[in-house]
Amino acid sequence: xxxxxxxxxxxxxxxxxxxxxxxxxxxxxxxxxxxxxxxxxxxxxxxxxxxxxxxxxxxxxxxxxxxxxxxxxxxxxxxxxxxxxxxxxxxxxxxxxxxxxxxxxxxxxxxxxxxxxxxxxxxxxxxxxxxxxxxxxxxxxxxxxxxxxxxxxxxxxxxxxxxxxxxxxxxxxxxxxxxxxxxxxxxxxxxxxxxxxxxxxxxxxxxxxxxxxxxxxxxxxxxxxxxxxxxxxxxxxxxxxxxxxxxxxxxxxxxxxxxxxxxxxxxxxxxxxxxxxxxxxxxxxxxxxxxxxxxxxxxxxxxxxxxxxxxxxxxxxxxxxxxxxxxxxxxxxxxxxxxxxxxxxxxxxxxxxxxxxxxxxxxxxxxxxxxxxxxxxxxxxxxxxxxxxxxxxxxxxxxxxxxxxxxxxxxxxxxxxxxxxxxxxxxxxxxxxxxxxxxxxxxxxxxxxxxxxxxxxxxxxxxxxxxxxxxx
Amino acid sequence: xxxxxxxxxxxxxxxxxxxxxxxxxxxxxxxxxxxxxxxxxxxxxxxxxxxxxxxxxxxxxxxxxxxxxxxxxxxxxxxxxxxxxxxxxxxxxxxxxxxxxxxxxxxxxxxxxxxxxxxxxxxxxxxxxxxxxxxxxxxxxxxxxxxxxxxxxxxxxxxxxxxxxxxxxxxxxxxxxxxxxxxxxxxxxxxxxxxxxxxxxxxxxxxxxxxxxxxxx
Amino acid sequence: xxxxxxxxxxxxxxxxxxxxxxxxxxxxxxxxxxxxxxxxxxxxxxxxxxxxxxxxxxxxxxxxxxxxxxxxxxxxxxxxxxxxxxxxxxxxxxxxxxxxxxxxxxxxxxxxxxxxxxxxxxxxxxxxxxxxxxxxxxxxxxxxxxxxxxxxxxxxxxxxxxxxxxxxxxxxxxxxxxxxxxxxxxxxxxxxxxxxxxxxxxxxxxxxxxxxxxxxxxxxxxxxxxxxxxxxxxxxxxxxxxxxxxxxxxxxxxx
Numbered sequence: 005x006x007x008x009x010x011x012x013x014x015x016x017x018x019x020x021x022x023x024x025x026x027x028x029x030x031x032x033x034x035x036x037x038x039x040x041x042x043x044x045x046x047x048x049x050x051x052x053x054x055x056x057x058x059x060x061x062x063x064x065x066x067x068x069x070x071x072x073x074x075x076x077x078x079x080x081x082x083x084x085x086x087x088x089x090x091x092x093x094x095x096x097x098x099x100x101x102x103x104x105x106x107x108x109x110x111x112x113x114x115x116x117x118x119x120x121x122x123x124x125x126x127x128x129x130x131x132x133x134x135x136x137x138x139x140x141x142x143x144x145x146x147x148x149x150x151x152x153x154x155x156x157x158x159x160x161x162x163x164x165x166x167x168x169x170x171x172x173x174x175x176x177x178x179x180x181x182x183x184x185x186x187x188x189x190x191x192x193x194x195x196x197x198x199x200x201x202x203x204x205x206x207x208x209x210x211x212x213x214x215x216x217x218x219x220x221x222x223x224x225x226x227x228x229x230x231x232x233x234x235x236x237x238x239x240x241x242x243x244x245x246x247x248x249x250x251x252x253x254x255x256x257x258x259x260x261x262x263x264x265x266x267x268x269x270x271x272x273x274x275x276x277x278x279x280x281x282x283x284x285x286x287x288x289x290x291x292x293x294x295x296x297x298x299x300x301x302x303x304x305x306x307x308x309x310x311x312x313x314x315x316x317x318x319x320x321x322x323x324x325x326x327x328x329x330x331x332x333x334x335x336x337x338x339x340x341x342x343x344x345x346x347x348x349x350x351x352x353x354x355x356x357x358x359x360x361x362x363x364x365x366x367x368x369x370x371x372x373x374x375x376x377x378x379x380x381x382x383x384x385x386x387x388x389x390x391x392x393x394x395x396x397x398x399x400x401x402x403x404x405x406x407x408x409x410x411x412x413x414x415x416x417x418x419x420x421x422x423x424x425x426x427x428x429x430x431x432x433x434x435x436x437x438x439x440x441x442x443x444x445x446x447x448x449x450x451x452x453x454x455x456x457x458x459x460x461x462x463x464x465x466x467x468x469x470x471x472x473x474x475x476x
Numbered sequence: 477x478x479x480x481x482x483x484x485x486x487x488x489x490x491x492x493x494x495x496x497x498x499x500x501x502x503x504x505x506x507x508x509x510x511x512x513x514x515x516x517x518x519x520x521x522x523x524x525x526x527x528x529x530x531x532x533x534x535x536x537x538x539x540x541x542x543x544x545x546x547x548x549x550x551x552x553x554x555x556x557x558x559x560x561x562x563x564x565x566x567x568x569x570x571x572x573x574x575x576x577x578x579x580x581x582x583x584x585x586x587x588x589x590x591x592x593x594x595x596x597x598x599x600x601x602x603x604x605x606x607x608x609x610x611x612x613x614x615x616x617x618x619x620x621x622x623x624x625x626x627x628x629x630x631x632x633x634x635x636x637x638x639x640x641x642x643x644x645x646x647x648x649x650x651x652x653x654x655x656x657x658x659x660x661x662x663x664x665x666x667x668x669x670x671x672x673x674x675x676x677x678x679x680x681x682x683x684x685x686x687x688x689x690x691x692x693x
Numbered sequence: 694x695x696x697x698x699x700x701x702x703x704x705x706x707x708x709x710x711x712x713x714x715x716x717x718x719x720x721x722x723x724x725x726x727x728x729x730x731x732x733x734x735x736x737x738x739x740x741x742x743x744x745x746x747x748x749x750x751x752x753x754x755x756x757x758x759x760x761x762x763x764x765x766x767x768x769x770x771x772x773x774x775x776x777x778x779x780x781x782x783x784x785x786x787x788x789x790x791x792x793x794x795x796x797x798x799x800x801x802x803x804x805x806x807x808x809x810x811x812x813x814x815x816x817x818x819x820x821x822x823x824x825x826x827x828x829x830x831x832x833x834x835x836x837x838x839x840x841x842x843x844x845x846x847x848x849x850x851x852x853x854x855x856x857x858x859x860x861x862x863x864x865x866x867x868x869x870x871x872x873x874x875x876x877x878x879x880x881x882x883x884x885x886x887x888x889x890x891x892x893x894x895x896x897x898x899x900x901x902x903x904x905x906x907x908x909x910x911x912x913x914x915x916x917x918x919x920x921x922x923x924x925x926x927x928x929x930x931x932x933x934x935x936x937x938x939x940x941x942x943x944x945x946x947x948x
Contacts, residue, residue, distance in 0.1 A: 012885075012887070015885070015887060015888055016887050019887050019888065019891050025891075030674075030675075031674075031675055033870075034675050035675070048504065048505070051502050051503065051504045051505075052504050054502035055501065055502040055503075055504050057498075058498040058501055058502060061498050062498055065498075067488055067492075068485050068488040068489045068492065071484075071485065071488070072485065075481075086478070087478050087480040087481035087484055088480055089480045089483055089484060093480055137682065138672070139670045139672040139673070139681055140670075140672035140673075143672065143673070156671070156672060156675070157672070158672055158673070159675075161673075161674075162674060163673050163674045163676070166673050183673045183674065183676040183678050184678050184679075186673060186678075187670060187673070187678035187680070187681050188680070190681065191680065191681055191682060194682065195592060195682075198592075198682070199588060199589070199592045214654055215653075215654055215657045216657075217657055223668070223669050223670060223671075223681075224668055224669070224670050224681040224682045224683065225626060225668035225681065225682035225683025225684070226681070226682040228622070228626050228662075228682075228683060229626065229682055229683075232622045232623060232626060232660075233588075233623070233627075235585075243484065243488075249654065250648055250653055250654040250657070251645070251648060251649060251654070253648070254643065254644040254645035254648055255504060255645070257644065258504075258644075265671065268521065268608075268609050268610075269609040269610075269611060269663070269665045270665070271525070271664065271665055271666050271667070271668055271669055271683070272662065272663065272664060272665075272668075272683070273611075273662070273663035273665075274660070274662055274663075275657070275660065275661040275662070276659070276660055277657040277658065277659060277660070277661075278659045279659070280659065281659055283618045284618055284621065284659060285582070285583045285584050285618060285621040286583065286584035286585075286621040286622050286623045287621070287622055287659060287660060295484075297480075297484045297487075301484055301487040301488050301491065302487070302491075304487075304488055304491050304492075304493070305491035305493065306493065307493035310493055326873050326874045326876070326892055327885075327888055327892075330888055330891045330892060331888060363880075363881070363884055363885070364881075364885055364888070365878070365881070366841070366874045366876060366877065366878025366879075366881045366889075366892075367752060367841075367878060367881075368841035368845070368873075368874035368878070369841050369842070369844075369845035369846060370841070370845070370872075370873075370874070372845075373845055383793075386751070386752060386754075388754075389752065389753060389754030390754040390755075390756050391754070392754060393753075393754045393755065394754070394756075412753075413755070416750050416753065416755040416758045417758060419749070419750065419758065420750060420755070420757075420758035420759075420761045420762055422744075423713075423744040423745045423747070423762040423765070424744075424761045424762050424764070424765040425765075426741065426742035426743075426744060426765070429744040430741075433716065433717055436717055437717065448883065448886075449882075449883050449886030450882060450883060450886070450921075451925075452886060452890060453890040453893065453894065453922055453925055454893070454917075454918065454921035454922045454924075454925050455921050455924045455925050456921075457718050457917055457921065458718075459717050459718060460717065460718060460719070460720045460721070462720060463716050463717055463720055464711045464715055464716040464720035464723040464724060464739075465711075465716060465739075465741065466720075467720050467721075467723075467724050468709075468711070468723070468724065468727065468739040471724060471727075471728070473709075473727055473731075473737055473738065473739045474736070474737075474738045474739070475738065475739060475740060475741040476738060476740060476741075
């Protein structure tokens with residue numbers, strides 16, 4: 005239950021931090037509005053969501069064979085394919101590639117899988133410098149913080165906070181809190197690093213089995229830099245990111261940036277199918293594709309929960325989540341925060357560890373409504389709430405039943421007994437209405453910001469009879 | 477084959493849930509334009525992300541380019557003499573001295589320092605365009621490698637209007653991309669940008685600060 | 694999701710599912726709902742043995758307990774009459790979640806058939822009864838809070854709004870971020886009290902800023918939360934259930 009305490013603690017701190025509250029509120033309002041404006045035609049949006057969900061569900065239905073096909077096509081194209089069951093194995097593979105080249109600097113494009121692996125920490129322990137090149141990730145690396153959003157990692161920081169950070173880290177550069185100046189400074193600092201780095205790393209948005217193609221969506225150009233300039237490129241991805249055909253890509257590319265940031269398309273869409281060919285004048289000589297499982301194949305077993313793996317990491321669910329908007333990404337304490345994180349991370353780490361996250365939702369449904377691949381997030385949160393307290397060990401989820409609290413279970417048993425027995429229910433209603441003035445004015449956390457509910461003098465059961473409504 | 481591979485595939489195959497892949501695909505109607513509409517759409521979308529678009533006829537584009545180079549005060553302009561634009565470009569500056577055009581025939585590794593720190597701009601052809609999203613499509617070649625459109629602060633691209641497709645889906649299908657994927661296929665929609673600080677757009681973070689497109693009708 | 698595309702003709706008789714929150718805390722809202730339907734010439738039956746739809750246990754992960762209570766409810770509504778529910782949330786449970794709750798049990802088919810008979814109150818009034826409302830009340834500015842389940846699970850936000858728009862002396866004002874959850878979420882409000890508090894505070898602030906004289910909602914969970922907080926901060930913005938509000942403004946005897 006340590007995780008539970010920590011979550012409440014972190015959430016509480018965020019709620020009492022006005023800067024965090026206003027930074028997130030401002031950012032989420034903006035992102036929601038931009039998404040709304042980018043889908044002027046609701047019919048198109050609905051069809052595109054259906055199509056995208058079909059593409060992802062189809063890929064998952066055939067996942068083992070598509071992974072084998074992806075591997076075969078990549079190998080034919082000259083891309084080296086690696087498999088890792090755990091984050092530890094994945095880190096070792098990256099380290100092995102670095103060591104083979106005697107490389108001491110890894111320049112990174114944005115990759116949530118590398119966050120999941122805690123790759124930077126691992127490589128630094130082995131004497132290798134990792135440098136984030138996405139502007140948001142770079143800012144966070146300077147600050148020593150993890151991302152708080154999967155698409156806009158530094159969204160919790162104001163521009164003044166970023167300016168202050170630059171001033172501390174680069175005292176020679178004149179202070180400025182102008183966004184263009186800050187951006188230009190980062191460009192100058194990182195340019196030399198792209199030039200020097202022997203190995204570049206990127207994530208993967210879609211991996212196309214049909215052609216052995218790695219697709220990358222980005223705006224800054226750092227993703228292209230990391231995959232073009234250094235002599236070695238390592239792409240890391242979860243095993244679920246595969247799609248069957250190249251023709252599956254355009255619909256996903258159409259819905260992803262619009263759902264994420266309301267852009268009709270990102271500046272760059274980069275499709276990599278091979279290392280540099282003999283007659284070509286640039287591009288990496290080696291391309292590695294690292295396929296990471298890390299609990300995904302376990303999620304894969306359940307016909308309902310498998311929908312979790314459809315995710316294309318747009319972040320729309322967090323942008324629209326009223327809980328996320330209040331507490332921000334760090335409170336979740338996981339790589340992926342927000343609604344998708346609350347279904348994905350507990351399944352990976354085990355419900356005994358992170359099951360509390362599944363309760364941190366009002367089930368308002370905003371996440372499910374905007375999900376571009378129609379993941380029924382509220383239904384899956386509900387399912388995980390069941391899994392965390394169920395007693396029969398079916399093995400469907402990790403840490404099943406691990407958060408069953410005997411007291412809570414007894415309360416629900418009693419609740420069920422009263423509500424399944426009409427006589428008992430009516431008796432308790434009569435007691436509540438009759439004794440209503442004796443009920444306390446303070447009801448734990450409820451009355452910390454609300455008045456206590458007061459039972460009516462007569463229940464509806466009584467009023468209905470008095471006003472002449474039949475009972476059958 | 478690795479043990480991890482065997483284990484992952486075994487777990488996936490054993491755990492494969494009992495559901496069929498969705499059969500009937502939902503049709504998403506694709507946007508359509510006539511020829512002038514297509515160019516307008518391309519231009520509007522590109523301009524909305526701060527790319528500069530110039531539409532001109534074939535005979536005029538070298539002069540247009542020359543005025544752009546002067547206007548932008550480009551110290552030099554990287555080009556590929558053997559690329560699709562090479563001959564026209566060489567001729568355009570033939571009579572003048574000095575010409576801003578420079579070329580390098582070696583692999584980029586050999587002159588990386590110069591590429592990163594001494595090139596003012598680069599010009600490449602764009603293989604196709606996409607009207608719907610306002611995108612250039614590049615398949616970098618031996619003559620015009622990937623770095624040309626990435627590293628210099630200004631990228632000038634020349635696109636034939638007839639090569640603009642309505643949508644990315646049309647292009648992928650009609651050009652049979654699944655049979656012939658190059659080392660790198662690239663969609664470019666505007667200059668490099670970021671909104672990582674306070675959602676505020678800033679241009680030119682790592683890639684080109686300016687993207688200039690000459691569309692030849 | 695299972696949103697209705699077509700609606701039946703006006704029936705002779707319906708069942709009313711009052712919900713547990715209304716039963717004990719807002720009985721006048723349940724009564725108003727039944728009176729509105731009866732006034733349109735439809736017999737309203739209020740089965741005595743009904744208690745709660747089972748949603749609290751369902752959303753807390755206690756599915757066996759929820760199923761036991763749900764089975765008892767299904768037994769209360771044996772005839773093939775429509776079942777009208779004055780709550781988007783409870784209607785959503787009965788309509789959208791009963792089939793899942795009973796999936797793989799012998800009652801699977803019965804739960805499916807039961808769920809198809811369920812209507813949320815505003816949906817029933819406007820779509821099935823095609824009710825015409827004659828406003829007898831004084832001019833008033835009203836802010837409408839549509840619950841998340843009414844909006845997203847039942848898809849009846851427009852029905853809420855169109856009923857209020859029929860009232861000639863009611864001016865609907867819009868609060869900022871009206872589509873955002875109020876932070877109730879059942880046990881969420883207690884389990885994650887601090888987050889819930891932050892949500893309801895912002896919701897209440899937006900409602901007060903809207904300039905409304907009254908708050909109307911179709912769900913008593915939201916009312917309990919929002920009005921409870923408004924009262925706590927001593928704001929002069931009373932809340933009422935949409936059924937009570939409609940009945941009070943259109944009933945000659947009481948209005």
